[in-house]
Amino acid sequence: MPVMNEAGIVLGTIAMYYSEPREPTERDFGLLAPGARLVRLALVKHRNEEVLRASEASQRLAVEATDLGTFDIDLVTKKVVWSDRMKAILGLPKTAEPDHHTFPRLVHPADATQLLAGYEDWVAAPSTQPRHKEIRVLRAIDGAERIVSLSGRLLKNAEDKPIRAIGTCADVTEFRAAERNVREAAERFRQLFEIGSDYYWETDARYRVSYLSPNYEAVVGVSPEEALGKRLSDIPDVRIDPQKGRMALAAQKERRPYRDFVYSRKMHSGEIRWFSMNAVPKFGEYGEFQGYRGVAADVTARIDAERAADRMFSAAPVPMMLLDVEAQRYAEINDYAIALLGYSREQATAMPAEAFFAPDERERYRAVRNTPRPPSGRRGTWRYLKADGSELLIDITVHPIRPQGRTMAIVALVDVTDQRRIERRLTDARDAAEAASRAKSDFLANMSHELRTPLNAIIGFSQIMRDQMFGPLGAAQYHGYTADIHESGQHLLAVINDILDLAKIEANTFQLREELIGVGQVVESAVKFVRPRAGEAGVALAVENCAEGVQIVGDEIALKRVLINLVTNAVKFSETGTQVIVHCELTAQGDLTIAVKDRGIGMAPEDIPIALTPFRQIDHGLQRRYEGTGLGLPIAKQLVELHGGRLTIESALGQGTIVTMLLPRA
Numbered sequence: 001m002p003v004m005n006e007a008g009i010v011l012g013t014i015a016m017y018y019s020e021p022r023e024p025t026e027r028d029f030g031l032l033a034p035g036a037r038l039v040r041l042a043l044v045k046h047r048n049e050e051v052l053r054a055s056e057a058s059q060r061l062a063v064e065a066t067d068l069g070t071f072d073i074d075l076v077t078k079k080v081v082w083s084d085r086m087k088a089i090l091g092l093p094k095t096a097e098p099d100h101h102t103f104p105r106l107v108h109p110a111d112a113t114q115l116l117a118g119y120e121d122w123v124a125a126p127s128t129q130p131r132h133k134e135i136r137v138l139r140a141i142d143g144a145e146r147i148v149s150l151s152g153r154l155l156k157n158a159e160d161k162p163i164r165a166i167g168t169c170a171d172v173t174e175f176r177a178a179e180r181n182v183r184e185a186a187e188r189f190r191q192l193f194e195i196g197s198d199y200y201w202e203t204d205a206r207y208r209v210s211y212l213s214p215n216y217e218a219v220v221g222v223s224p225e226e227a228l229g230k231r232l233s234d235i236p237d238v239r240i241d242p243q244k245g246r247m248a249l250a251a252q253k254e255r256r257p258y259r260d261f262v263y264s265r266k267m268h269s270g271e272i273r274w275f276s277m278n279a280v281p282k283f284g285e286y287g288e289f290q291g292y293r294g295v296a297a298d299v300t301a302r303i304d305a306e307r308a309a310d311r312m313f314s315a316a317p318v319p320m321m322l323l324d325v326e327a328q329r330y331a332e333i334n335d336y337a338i339a340l341l342g343y344s345r346e347q348a349t350a351m352p353a354e355a356f357f358a359p360d361e362r363e364r365y366r367a368v369r370n371t372p373r374p375p376s377g378r379r380g381t382w383r384y385l386k387a388d389g390s391e392l393l394i395d396i397t398v399h400p401i402r403p404q405g406r407t408m409a410i411v412a413l414v415d416v417t418d419q420r421r422i423e424r425r426l427t428d429a430r431d432a433a434e435a436a437s438r439a440k441s442d443f444l445a446n447m448s449h450e451l452r453t454p455l456n457a458i459i460g461f462s463q464i465m466r467d468q469m470f471g472p473l474g475a476a477q478y479h480g481y482t483a484d485i486h487e488s489g490q491h492l493l494a495v496i497n498d499i500l501d502l503a504k505i506e507a508n509t510f511q512l513r514e515e516l517i518g519v520g521q522v523v524e525s526a527v528k529f530v531r532p533r534a535g536e537a538g539v540a541l542a543v544e545n546c547a548e549g550v551q552i553v554g555d556e557i558a559l560k561r562v563l564i565n566l567v568t569n570a571v572k573f574s575e576t577g578t579q580v581i582v583h584c585e586l587t588a589q590g591d592l593t594i595a596v597k598d599r600g601i602g603m604a605p606e607d608i609p610i611a612l613t614p615f616r617q618i619d620h621g622l623q624r625r626y627e628g629t630g631l632g633l634p635i636a637k638q639l640v641e642l643h644g645g646r647l648t649i650e651s652a653l654g655q656g657t658i659v660t661m662l663l664p665r666a
Contacts, residue, residue, distance in 0.1 A: 034454035069169040091139030108136035182412040319413040342387030358383040462486040512555040526563035538576035573600035599656040
């Protein structure tokens with residue numbers, strides 16, 4: 001009989017062989033039909049799984065190509081999965097198995113309260129939009145303090161309750177250190193430009209000095225009589241910068257204040273010193289102009305510092321530009337900024353400031369420019385145009401300064417183009433991987449009826465034939481064949497049930513039927529179920545401290561299934577003549593531990609995570625000797641975690657294994 005898919009394409013054939021030639025009957029076809037449907041479903045499932053595996057492998061490659069770690073937290077079962085990169089960032093080995101306590105233990109003590117408050121706010125928030133948080137951690141391997149940037153998103157169920165938290169983790173320690181260096185450099189520049197007042201002065205309406213405060217001589221080093229009655233430009237040894245002179249003259253002509261009018265003076269010692277003047281006009285009772293009054297300060301140290309700052313600006317190891325805020329042009333640009341943007345110094349200082357931005361960013365720049373500037377400066381991410389027309393994503397920090405009375409700003413640039421590109425690729429990869437995982441879980445969860453119905457028919461009919469309910473089958477071999485069909489069907493049904501239960505657990509649809517149960521009864525029932533198989537294998541079973549009278553709240557069938565699986569595994573991997581022990585014990589906190597100990601083949605510690613991964617088996621060349629799907633331990637672990645417990649494994653090659661489950665006591 002051909003096996004075809006829904007499109008009518010032949011996938012294979014299924015046949016029934018007879019000991020003697022004869023025509024097939026309707027009954028024969030009736031027996032073959034369920035098997036054909038099962039084979040078709042199995043083949044289709046196999047091909048779909050291959051597609052899913054290829055998709056998941058592709059997404060893993062995309063994630064591994066980035067330098068970001070990822071995390072996936074099941075908020076229902078408390079299961080935590082970290083990528084190898086995230087373990088490396090936090091100083092953990094690849095074999096580490098983090099739980100929901102691992103990350104809080106690594107958080108810097110000073111940030112622990114902040115982390116808890118932020119997490120509770122995140123989980124309670126109605127929105128599922130991504131959240132971002134930076135926090136200090138102490139690496140597990142060496143205790144080194146690092147800064148990590150966490151980006152995460154909550155997934156909610158139909159009842160709008162959070163069920164999963166997924167996201168990325170990046171080590172931004174060096175990036176933040178670079179930012180801190182930029183801020184410190186800008187703060188140093190600002191402090192260098194601060195000035196103070198040293199003496200007070202006044203002029204008459206013709207701008208001749210009419211008054212000097214008593215400390216003038218101490219500051220300037222000459223007698224006030226030398227300057228009284230003279231204009232500043234007429235005082236010996238005074239030199240005025242032409243541009244500054246024009247600025248002061250324009251202000252005087254309009255009778256308005258002026259600030260930071262700087263001039264130099266050659267002292268008797270031959271030293272050149274610099275002075276800064278701030279002035280306001282003074283008027284008489286009837287509004288007549290009477291001259292100016294103001295303050296002056298020795299700013300030689302500031303001028304020297306500004307010149308040193310110019311040299312520091314040029315040599316700063318980060319791209320920096322000096323913006324003339326009023327003119328909206330860059331007065332200076334250092335070599336690192338030239339290398340980053342590709343403009344020459346002449347081009348950069350001739351361009352309007354907004355010309356550096358991408359065209360669709362310029363309206364935003366004008367809007368920001370017209371808002372009040374905070375004293376601490378601004379920070380933001382913008383798209384810049386390079387000289388060749390390409391774009392860069394730049395994180396800029398703007399610090400206002402006032403050298404010589406001018407409104408300026410130091411603009412520090414950090415290129416984050418590659419970082420954002422990697423973040424976008426990781427987000428796309430994560431979303432695709434989530435979609436693939438949901439598709440797989442939905443497919444398996446919805447296949448219950450289609451898989452079990454034909455299989456039940458095979459098991460039922462083979463049992464009828466095995467028991468010869470409607471008379472002898474004829475040849476003696478038929479009895480053996482039907483027994484094999486029945487046994488194989490039962491085995492296949494158990495495998496399918498495991499797969500479907502795993503799919504339900506992963507899809508968060510597996511429901512526990514919890515009640516108050518006695519631990520001793522569950523242990524004895526599980527051991528009794530496995531004892532015949534242990535007898536066939538020549539392995540002794542023993543129960544120690546069976547926790548008589550101890551009760552817990554749980555699903556009796558689920559916990560019995562876990563124990564049967566653990567004891568069966570222990571028997572399967574034990575040698576003839578050895579013993580398997582089931583030991584129960586209460587912890588100091590009142591929790592219950594049930595340990596299954598064997599002296600079998602054991603496994604290496606690095607293989608334990610493989611044994612706990614669905615569909616994975618440890619390769620020691622034993623596949624032909626030990627059967628299994630690789631689902632028993634993963635399902636057992638997840639069932640224990642659904643009860644709020646924990647399943648751990650201790651093992652060594654050739655020495656045996658101890659599997660312990662810890663359950664909270666009722």
